[in-house]
Amino acid sequence: MNKEVEVFVTGIHVREGEPTEKVETNATGTFEILEDGSRVVEYDEHQDEEGSMKVHNRVSIEPDGHKMAIVRDGATSSKLFFGQELEYDTEYLTPYGAMQMKVRTTDFDYSNRNDEEIKVVAEYDLEIGGEVVSRSMIVIDIKNAVAQ
DSSP states (O other), X not given: OOSEEEEEEEEEEEOTTSOOEEEEEEEEEEEEEXXXXXXXXXXXXXXXXXXXXXXXXXXXXOTTSSEEEEEEEESSBEXXXXXXXXXXXXXXXXXXXXXXXXXXXXXXXXXXXXXXXXXEEEEEEEEETTEEEEEEEEEEEEEESSOO
């Protein structure tokens, strides 16, 4: 895959008693394959219209495609890990303070077409204080930015 890629991210969040929330992000980023075979994509997103709330994202997919990590740093910071039946505790930092959460992956799928198009889908639950506050899905689609 080319070093420069297009990254399309869709997040869907379902919370009891609220309408389903869908958030879409499109960005140009960089792609590389590390020596151990991991695929790494980095891109920036702006969380406000003025562009002042920038977040840098680093998505790492293990060589076997069974796990993915998303590290976000900037206006909000978090470390999210996804893999079949993976469960862990994490801290989500926002401008308003920190939240302790548990993330439980309920389904995980990875497809790779010769590093020309990579797609990762993770379905997961977010828990705060032992209660599920959101049933969520993230879809990350990575494509060549420049035709070869």
